[in-house]
Amino acid sequence: MSACFVFTEAVEQGSLLAPPHPATPVTLSSSHSEIIPATREERKKEMSHGVEADLSNRRFRQRELYTIPISSSWFRWDEIHEYERRSLPGFFEGGSYSRSPRVYKEYRDFIINKFREDPSRRLTFTEVRKSLVGDVYTLQKVFVFLEKSGLVNFNLSDRKQQQQHAEDDEPIVMVEDGPAAGVRVVPTRFSSSFAAAGQNGEEAPFKLPPLASYSDSFVELNSSSDLICGLCGVHYHSGLNESSEGNIKMCSKCSSKDTGNEKPELDLAQNKYTDVKDCSSTAWTDAETLLLLEAVLKHGDDWDLIAQHVRTKHKLDCISRLIHLPFGEHILGAIATKSSNINLITLLEEYKSGMQVLNDKPAVLTEIDVDEQVEISKVEEEERGSQEQPSNQKCFPPFVDAIDSFMKQVASLSTLCGQDVASAAVDAAITALCQENPCARLAFETTTTTTTKPLSLHKNEFKSVIKFEDEDAKGNTHADYAPEKSFSAKTFQIRAGIATSLAAAAARAKLIADQEEKEMELLIASIIQAQLKKLQHKMKHLKEAGLILEKELAYLQPLKESMMEDWVSVLQKLFQAGTPRCRDQSFPKTMLHTFPL
C-alpha cells in the first residue's frame, strides 16, 4: 500500500510541476470547496494505511480540473457506486482473494490517477497493466469499464478532430473540471469558439482562420444572429437565458439542467472565463487597435509589455494584428531605431519609396519647400487648404480601413506643424499634382465644391488627432456624396493626401532643423562669452603680478644700497685698523664674490 500511495503522490506532484501540454492549458482552480474534500479523502487514505505524507503541503495546493461526462457523475474517490457494482460484479461477489471491492478501488484509483498524469495522451491498457498486480483479464475489464464511462481517455478523440479542424488557430483551450476529489461533472462542450463556428456551418471541413478585417466587420453580426450555448455548444435562436455572470450565454436547456446543484456555479465561472477568452481572441475593436499601436510605439517589440498594455488580447493576437495592419511591418522595422518622432518621418519616407505610384515624389517635395515660402502670405487660400485636408480624408471611406493609420499619422504630423504650414503644404501638393496631371485639377475642383460646405463647420477641429477621428466619423455620414465621385478622383485625392502628408513631414523637419540651428548658435555664443571672460580674468591676474613685482623691486633697492654702505664702511674700518695685506686679501675677495653687484 505504501508503494501505491507514494506513487500517486509522485504522480500528482509531477503533473503539477510539468508544464502543461502546449495545446491544452489546464485551467486551475484554487477554490476551497474543491480542495477540502480532497484532503479529507487523502487523510482517510493515509489513516487507513498508516502512511505519512505532508498534509499541510497538499492542502493549499492548486487542483487541476478534469472533464468527465455527465453520465459518470456517480464517481467519487472515496466510495464505490452501485453502478460500478452492477457493471463489474466479479469484484463484489466475494469468495475471491484477487477480486474484492478494495482491490477494485485500488485498480480504479490507480488507473484514473495514471491517466490524469497527462490527460492529453491516450492511456493504454498495456501501459496500465505493467504496474498493477492481478489477472490481466480482470484488469482489462476494469480498464474498459473506466474508459467507457469516460473517467479515462475521455474527450481525446474529439480533440484530435478539433486539431485537424483548427490547425494553427488560437491554442485550443480544454475546459476541464471535476477536481480530483469533489468531482464535477458537465457535458462536453466545444472548447474553442472557432470549432463551434465550424460546426455551425458544417459545410466546410477546414476553414482558414478569419482575417482580422473579416472579424472586425462580421463578428458582431455572427454573434447576434447565431447564438451558441456556452455549456453545451448547441445553437439556439431565441428563448435564450443570459446568465447574469457576464458574457456567457446559456440555452434554457443547460441552465435548467444545472439547477439544484451547488457546483454548477463554479463550473459556470470556469466556462465563462474560458469562453470570454475565446471570444475575445478573434475580434479587434478600434480602441484595441489604437492601444496596440500606442503600445508598439512605446515599448518597441517587447510583446509581453504590449500585450499587457492592450490587456484584452493575447500576445500572439497582438503580433498577428499588427502584421495585418497596412503599416505593421514598417512600424516594426522602424522600431529598431527607437526614436519615435523622427521615426514617423523616416517611416513616411520608407512608405513613399515603396509606392511606385508616387515615383515623382522627390520633385514634389522640393517644390513644396519653395512654394511654402511663397504662399505663406496667401491667407484666404490657407483657410481653404485647411478645409481641404479633412475633405481628402473623407472622400474615400472605403479606403479608410487601409489608410486609417496612415491618415492618423498625417494628422498628428500636421498638428505638430501648425495649421498654416499644413495648409500651405496641402496647396503645394495639390498644385504639384495638378501640374503633373490636368485631370487632377478637375477632380479637386469638384470635390472641394461639394465638400467645403459641410466641412466649414469642422474648421477648427483640426487641432488634435482625436477630433480628427471625430471628423472621420462625420465624414462617413457624409459619405452620400462619395458615390457621385469617380474612382479617378479618389485616387487623386489619395495622392494629394499622401503628398500633403509628405509636405507636412518636410515642414516639420524644417521646423526642427531651424530650431536646432538657433540652439546651436546660442550655444556657440555662450561658449565664446565664456572664453572671453576667462581671458579677462587672466589679464587681471597678470597685472596684479606685475604690480607685486614692482613693489618688491622698490623694497629691495634701498636694502641693497644700505648693504653696500655697510660693506664700504666695514672695508674702511679694516683699512684703518691696518691688518696685514696678504692675509686680508682673501677675505674681501670672498665677500666680493658673495655679494656681486
Added chain:
Amino acid sequence: MPTAENLIPIRLDIENEGQRFKDSFTWNPADPDFEVISFAKRTVKDLKLHPTFIAQISQSIHSQLAEFRSYEGQEMHLKEKIVPLKLDLRVNNTVIRDQFLWDISNLESDPEEFARTLCKDLDIEDPEVGPHIAVYIREQLFEIAIQGVASARESKAGKKGRRGAENFINSKMSNSSLDLVKLFSSKGSVVRKRKDWYLYEPIVDILSNEEVVALDAREERNARLKKKLDEKEDSFQERI
C-alpha cells in the same frame, strides 16, 4: 479450457520433401471432425504445398484434438490461481516479449481479446501477431490445465494413501502460481513496485529482413540438430 471460448491451440510444424509448413491457430473442438480434412485441403491448395501435406496436416490436427479431448470433461483443480504467463515469440519481423498475470480459474477470460488490445496499444501493424499471441497464451493455459487435471487425479489418488505425492505436486504448483493471500490481503497493495514495472512491460522489436533470414537459418539448424539427436537416442535405445 479455462477461458470463455473453448478453443484449442493447434501448432503445426511439418516438413516434407524440402517444404516446411509451420503454422499455429485455434480450433473449435465443437466443430465436426470432417472440417479438419477440408481445412487441410484448402490450406494446401492456397499455399501450393505438396498434396502429401493434406494427410499430415489433418493427422496432426486430429492428434492434438484427441489429446485435448482426453482431458475434456475431467475434473480440474479449480482453485483460484493466478499464474504469471510469459510471452516470447517471433512472428515474421516482430519479436515480442512480455509477462503478465493470468487467472486460470477465471472462466470468462479471453486471450484473443487480450492479444487484440495488446497489438492495438503497441501499434503493431502486422495482423498475424495478434492471433499468434492468443495461441501462445492458449498453449500455456492448456498446459496449466493439464497440470490441473493431473493434480486433481493425484489428489483423488492421494485419498487412497499417497499423501507424499500430493504434497509434492501441490508445492510444485504453488511455486509457479502466486500467493494470493499475501498479494491481495488488506496489507498489500495491488500496485506493483516501480522497480518491477519493467518485468511486466511488453517489449517489441521489429527486425530487419536480414535478421529474420539469419534467425530462420539458425532455428532450422537447431531443429535439425535436435532431430538428429533424437534419432540417435532412439536408435541407441533400440539397440539396448
